[in-house]
Amino acid sequence: MASADKPINTDVPEKDVFTLHFLQSLSNLRRQNTFNSPEKTNDRVKKIKKAAYVSMARAAGGTNRLWSRALLRRAAKENSKVVRFPRRKKRVTCLRRRRSNRRDPVEEEEAERLRNLVPGGGGMETSKLMEETAHYIKCLSMQVKVMQCLVDGLAPK
Amino acid sequence: MLEGLVSPENLSLSSMDMSVLERLKWLRQQQQKQVVSQSSDNSPELLQILQFHESNNDELLQSTFSHFQMLGSGFGPNPNMGFGPSREAMDGCISRRSSLQMDPVDTMGFMLKNSEENRTISSKNKRKSEVKRREEEKTEKKIKVAAETESNMKGKSSMSNNTEASSDTSKETSKGASEIQKLDYIHVRSRRGQATDRHSLAERARREKISKKMKYLQDIVPGCKKVTGQAGMLDEIINYVQSLQTQVEFLSMKLAVLNSELELALHAYFTNLPVVNASKPSIMVDVPLFPLDQQGSLDLSVINLSQTTSIEAPSASWETQSRSLFNTSSLGFHY
Numbered sequence: 001m002a003s004a005d006k007p008i009n010t011d012v013p014e015k016d017v018f019t020l021h022f023l024q025s026l027s028n029l030r031r032q033n034t035f036n037s038p039e040k041t042n043d044r045v046k047k048i049k050k051a052a053y054v055s056m057a058r059a060a061g062g063t064n065r066l067w068s069r070a071l072l073r074r075a076a077k078e079n080s081k082v083v084r085f086p087r088r089k090k091r092v093t094c095l096r097r098r099r100s101n102r103r104d105p106v107e108e109e110e111a112e113r114l115r116n117l118v119p120g121g122g123g124m125e126t127s128k129l130m131e132e133t134a135h136y137i138k139c140l141s142m143q144v145k146v147m148q149c150l151v152d153g154l155a156p157k
Numbered sequence: 158m159l160e161g162l163v164s165p166e167n168l169s170l171s172s173m174d175m176s177v178l179e180r181l182k183w184l185r186q187q188q189q190k191q192v193v194s195q196s197s198d199n200s201p202e203l204l205q206i207l208q209f210h211e212s213n214n215d216e217l218l219q220s221t222f223s224h225f226q227m228l229g230s231g232f233g234p235n236p237n238m239g240f241g242p243s244r245e246a247m248d249g250c251i252s253r254r255s256s257l258q259m260d261p262v263d264t265m266g267f268m269l270k271n272s273e274e275n276r277t278i279s280s281k282n283k284r285k286s287e288v289k290r291r292e293e294e295k296t297e298k299k300i301k302v303a304a305e306t307e308s309n310m311k312g313k314s315s316m317s318n319n320t321e322a323s324s325d326t327s328k329e330t331s332k333g334a335s336e337i338q339k340l341d342y343i344h345v346r347s348r349r350g351q352a353t354d355r356h357s358l359a360e361r362a363r364r365e366k367i368s369k370k371m372k373y374l375q376d377i378v379p380g381c382k383k384v385t386g387q388a389g390m391l392d393e394i395i396n397y398v399q400s401l402q403t404q405v406e407f408l409s410m411k412l413a414v415l416n417s418e419l420e421l422a423l424h425a426y427f428t429n430l431p432v433v434n435a436s437k438p439s440i441m442v443d444v445p446l447f448p449l450d451q452q453g454s455l456d457l458s459v460i461n462l463s464q465t466t467s468i469e470a471p472s473a474s475w476e477t478q479s480r481s482l483f484n485t486s487s488l489g490f491h492y
Contacts (some may be wrong), residue, residue: 026412044413045406045409045410045413048409048412048413049405049406049409052405052408052409053405107367107387107388107391110387110388110391110392110395111391113391113395114391114394114395114398117395117398117399117402118398126363126367127363127366127367127370130367130370130371130373130374131370133374133394133398134370134373134374134377136398137374137377137378137394137397137398137401138377140398140401140402140405141401143405144401144404144405144408147405147408147409147412148408150412151408151411151412151415154412154415155415
């Protein structure tokens with residue numbers, strides 16, 4: 001709260017990185033299994049979707065961002081994997097909550113909604129939430145473009 | 158060092174006056190009873206100011222009254238108001254005249270607050286000093302401008318002052334003029350009509366931070382510029398995020414349908430590529446250099462950026478498609 005205003009840094013890596021990660025994760029899916037097997041489309045869809053999100057999180061900076069970290073953790077939980085993240089320097093969340101910095105009820109309703117949408121939004125102060133949202137939006141749009149391109153490329157002519 | 162802050166002609170009382178005076182008296186009693194060593198350096202200064210104030214109080218009030226009478230007009234509608242609110246009104250008028258005047262009474266209030274609350278806050282204040290300095294600059298300009306413009310609108314302003322003073326007793330809308338810098342702690346200048354206690358300052362700083370970030374978001378999210386106000390913008394942003402997420406889901410469904418082709422392409426693609434790392438510049442370099450022995454003769458020059466390359470062999474077609482896909486995804490995007 002008291003720190004000087006650093007310029008907001010939401011650099012997102014270029015599309016190559018996203019594409020690469022996504023294709024990698026898809027190929028992992030292949031290798032894991034049974035893509036040919038008669039699974040229901042729903043499961044396949046879910047797998048692909050999860051792969052998309054995970055690859056996006058990894059491409060976007062791995063554990064450097066709060067939302068990507070939360071995403072990866074969530075995904076790992078579903079797979080019941082144990083994931084270790086490097087310790088951050090500061091533990092901000094506890095202090096913030098105690099101070100109950102988030103006031104301003106009108107804003108907070110909307111912030112609640114945002115928190116539900118953006119992964120990892122629950123533990124953030126509102127200003128931090130905004131930053132994460134910005135980065136998340138950028139990465140999401142990049143991922144969408146990548147997938148769109150893939151789909152277009154593979155569509156039957 | 159606080160002597161410079163005190164100049165009797167320029168005193169303007171804030172609406173915190175009543176509370177400040179009460180506090181002054183209270184504190185005087187306190188300090189007469191307690192040992193000086195209880196508090197730190199500020200207490201002797203406090204005492205000085207207290208004494209100064211006691212002596213000058215009457216002069217203060219008289220001077221301000223005279224000021225106000227010079228203004229004339231607007232005090233008419235509220236003849237029965239107590240002393241306090243009238244001082245508020247006067248304060249507003251006077252403060253407009255004297256743009257950046259010192260205000261020892263406010264310092265008093267401020268310092269009193271500081272001493273009452275724990276000095277543990279001082280560290281927080283020091284950290285906040287940067288933020289406050291920026292606010293200072295802003296508010297200084299504002300006050301100057303305000304002083305200039307409003308010297309023309311004396312009558313109206315005093316009217317509005319009175320009505321406001323009568324209706325509102327909370328600190329938030331007090332017509333507090335500029336404040337003195339508290340040299341030990343943070344340097345604060347309040348804006349017009351804003352209180353200066355710590356919490357509201359913190360609130361204000363926080364709100365500014367958030368609004369700055371909202372502006373940044375506004376640039377990113379398309380179609381957000383038309384909507385004004387934070388609520389609308391937040392709605393837009395939320396909708397945008399939701400739409401992006403549904404898009405991802407939709408595209409993944411499509412991909413699942415195109416499953417078989419995808420599989421072929423990926424298989425071919427990834428068996429050929431070397432171990433992949435996420436370094437950006439190397440990606441584009443690796444791809445053209447890689448020998449395509451398994452695919453037969455695929456001329457690398459054939460690989461162009463269009464997605465509709467016509468290739469003979471089906472396996473090769475997948476290969477080039479995926480490769481061209483990759484190329485397009487990296488080069489063909491316009492962003």
